[in-house]
Amino acid sequence: MINGLDQIFVIAKGLLLSLLWWAPAWVVQVVSAFVNIAAVLAVFLTLFALISVFERKILARIQNRYGPNRVGPFGLLQPVADGIKMLVKEDIVPRGADKVVHFLAPIAMVAPAILALGVIPYGRNMTAFSIDAGILFFFAVGSATELSVFMAGWSSNNKYSMLGAMRAIAQMVSYEMPLIVTVLPVVMIAGSLSPDRIVDAQAGYILGLIPKWFVLTPWGAAAFLLFFTASLVESNRTPFDLPEGESELVAGHMTEYSGFKYATFFMAEYFGMFAVSGMAVTLFLGGWHAPTAFLQFIPSWIWFFSKLSVLLFTFIWIRGTLPRIRIDQTMKLAWTFMLPMAFTCVIAAAVWHYAAGGILGWLESLAIVSLVYAGLSQILGARRNLSVRIYRFAE
Amino acid sequence: MNLFHLLPFVVIAVITLAGAVAAATLSNLVHAALSLVLSFLGVAAFYFLLGAEFIGLVQVIVYVGAVAVLIVFTILLTRPLPGARKGRNWAGVFVAMAVLAGLLWALHGTTLPASHPLASNALTVLAVGQKLMTAYVWPLQAVGIVLTAALIGAVVLAMEEKR
Amino acid sequence: MDKLSAVIAVSSVLFSIGLMAVITRRDAIFILIGIEMMLAAGNLNLVAFWWYGAHPELLTGAMMAIFTMAIAAGETAVGLALVLAVYRHRRTTQVDELNSLKG
Numbered sequence: 001m002i003n004g005l006d007q008i009f010v011i012a013k014g015l016l017l018s019l020l021w022w023a024p025a026w027v028v029q030v031v032s033a034f035v036n037i038a039a040v041l042a043v044f045l046t047l048f049a050l051i052s053v054f055e056r057k058i059l060a061r062i063q064n065r066y067g068p069n070r071v072g073p074f075g076l077l078q079p080v081a082d083g084i085k086m087l088v089k090e091d092i093v094p095r096g097a098d099k100v101v102h103f104l105a106p107i108a109m110v111a112p113a114i115l116a117l118g119v120i121p122y123g124r125n126m127t128a129f130s131i132d133a134g135i136l137f138f139f140a141v142g143s144a145t146e147l148s149v150f151m152a153g154w155s156s157n158n159k160y161s162m163l164g165a166m167r168a169i170a171q172m173v174s175y176e177m178p179l180i181v182t183v184l185p186v187v188m189i190a191g192s193l194s195p196d197r198i199v200d201a202q203a204g205y206i207l208g209l210i211p212k213w214f215v216l217t218p219w220g221a222a223a224f225l226l227f228f229t230a231s232l233v234e235s236n237r238t239p240f241d242l243p244e245g246e247s248e249l250v251a252g253h254m255t256e257y258s259g260f261k262y263a264t265f266f267m268a269e270y271f272g273m274f275a276v277s278g279m280a281v282t283l284f285l286g287g288w289h290a291p292t293a294f295l296q297f298i299p300s301w302i303w304f305f306s307k308l309s310v311l312l313f314t315f316i317w318i319r320g321t322l323p324r325i326r327i328d329q330t331m332k333l334a335w336t337f338m339l340p341m342a343f344t345c346v347i348a349a350a351v352w353h354y355a356a357g358g359i360l361g362w363l364e365s366l367a368i369v370s371l372v373y374a375g376l377s378q379i380l381g382a383r384r385n386l387s388v389r390i391y392r393f394a395e
Numbered sequence: 396m397n398l399f400h401l402l403p404f405v406v407i408a409v410i411t412l413a414g415a416v417a418a419a420t421l422s423n424l425v426h427a428a429l430s431l432v433l434s435f436l437g438v439a440a441f442y443f444l445l446g447a448e449f450i451g452l453v454q455v456i457v458y459v460g461a462v463a464v465l466i467v468f469t470i471l472l473t474r475p476l477p478g479a480r481k482g483r484n485w486a487g488v489f490v491a492m493a494v495l496a497g498l499l500w501a502l503h504g505t506t507l508p509a510s511h512p513l514a515s516n517a518l519t520v521l522a523v524g525q526k527l528m529t530a531y532v533w534p535l536q537a538v539g540i541v542l543t544a545a546l547i548g549a550v551v552l553a554m555e556e557k558r
Numbered sequence: 559m560d561k562l563s564a565v566i567a568v569s570s571v572l573f574s575i576g577l578m579a580v581i582t583r584r585d586a587i588f589i590l591i592g593i594e595m596m597l598a599a600g601n602l603n604l605v606a607f608w609w610y611g612a613h614p615e616l617l618t619g620a621m622m623a624i625f626t627m628a629i630a631a632g633e634t635a636v637g638l639a640l641v642l643a644v645y646r647h648r649r650t651t652q653v654d655e656l657n658s659l660k661g
Contacts, residue, residue: 101425101429136452166468415595418595419579424585438601442605445565445605447608447620450624458630461631465635466638472642494574495570498574508611523621541628542628549638
């Protein structure tokens with residue numbers, strides 16, 4: 001049911017472009033692209049400001065304290081204070097640093113993150129750039145982020161930045177594989193690499209109540225969990241934030257950056273989080289579709305941003321709850337557990353698809369995923385002897 | 396070729412060749428590697444101009460995302476000793492210029508067939524997938540085996556020796 | 559000069575720059591950079607001839623370019639692993655100094 005509120009932004013953009021009735025077609029195209037870019041940037045910069053204060057407040061509440069609550073009502077104007085602080089700080093560049101590369105690294109980090117935000121469908125007919133191979137474009141710009149981490153670490157002329165950069169690159173490169181392979185079953189079942197087609201493949205409801213999202217299938221649930229974990233690693237968030245852990249390496253590859261450049265790195269990390277959460281919503285959680293047929297009167301973009309907010313809250317929740325994982329444990333997890341599980345998701349999806357929706361297909365794919373998971377847990381955890389712990393000093 | 400089609404071509408060509416020249420002549424290894432990345436991005440832009448968007452994106456993923464990261468990692472792990480800087484090998488430059496002259500002379504002397512590019516985008520991912528599974532299935536399997544062998548070989552070569 | 563000749567000219571220049579990097583450089587990693595450049599130039603050639611050649615709907619040039627890209631990535635991995643292994647033994651990556659087999 002396409003009502004006016006759902007398409008309000010599309011209609012607004014159409015009205016804006018009709019002001020250019022006098023211009024040739026290519027001018028209208030260029031202006032349309034600029035309007036899309038401006039809209040995406042405006043929305044996500046605001047979301048970045050809000051998330052930076054909400055993260056601190058949610059982490060604080062998990063740790064049984066208040067977060068920032070002095071600036072503005074409930075501390076909501078804290079991003080303004082942070083922004084002013086970042087802008088007026090002195091920009092220190094180390095003496096032995098490589099000036100050009102040191103300057104280019106934050107730019108090279110934030111540009112791919114913003115590019116990746118352009119292919120995600122935010123609502124019905126509301127994709128900034130509808131590319132035919134959108135998922136491939138998303139991963140292409142994701143792989144450009146690793147080089148900027150190296151540039152940041154190497155140009156600082158600092159041993160610890162270098163170590164942090166090497167760990168960060170090793171982590172990001174290792175987890176690219178599970179990230180891409182878990183997207184494979186979704187692309188297989190939807191039959192297209194375009195995010196718009198993938199969202200369309202999740203339309204419809206069983207009995208008007210249960211949505212046909214991919215996360216509600218056995219292979220989809222496993223693939224969603226693997227994708228979510230891999231996206232935690234790609235954004236360098238706890239529990240995988242050893243490259244930038246404050247108690248380990250000060251700030252890793254970002255140590256020697258201050259002021260506006262550090263704010264740019266911060267922004268790049270959050271934009272990466274937004275992009276990969278948006279992609280998770282698109283691929284597995286049905287994009288901008290409503291959960292039941294009855295609730296379809298609520299506009300599609302509200303559904304998308306609600307699901308995005310739930311995923312971001314889960315990111316912050318995990319950060320406040322879990323301890324850090326060592327770098328060799330992270331690598332082992334990627335190559336010995338997540339990659340085989342990702343491949344079994346592909347096989348389970350194929351079995352589910354060829355059973356053509358029968359209950360046997362569901363049971364078989366569930367069996368494949370569960371058996372491989374149980375088998376991997378046995379093989380990988382067999383060396384650890386888990387016995388009752390004896391605490392010596394805490395009586 | 397009007398200006399509108401000429402301008403992107405010239406800009407991308409300049410970026411690609413400037414990056415390549417920088418990668419081949421700079422003495423600082425990391426600067427050369429980053430110029431190489433710029434050159435690869437230029438080549439990916441060329442693929443987009445030539446109507447092969449899929450190959451352009453794969454170029455970014457494979458070359459910029461994997462090959463450049465490999466080169467960068469090797470630069471990190473093999474810290475070059477600051478040795479004596481001898482002069483450039485001008486004989487090598489002359490040989491490369493001679494090869495270029497030969498190639499351009501051959502290009503000039505050939506009458507290439509008339510350019511009639513495709514009207515629509517034929518290189519969809521669907522078409523590539525269908526070709527890979529029907530006409531090119533044996534090269535696909537061979538490439539899989541080669542990449543597996545390369546992966547195992549690289550890991551074995553770079554492994555720490557047991558003391 | 560029509561479009562195909564222009565693209566072939568650019569890829570020839572890229573190829574010869576890569577050749578120059580391979581011949582004039584002393585560091586093994588630079589040589590590998592040059593080899594990657596030559597492979598990229600060859601790929602560009604393949605795709606240009608596919609786009610402007612006969613029977614573009616057969617996708618022959620594009621498929622060859624995809625396979626070449628995969629092989630180039632694998633070859634880079636093995637080459638760099640070799641450089642690492644040599645560095646472990648000789649503490650140098652300058653190919654001038656790897657001459658202990660000289661008879």
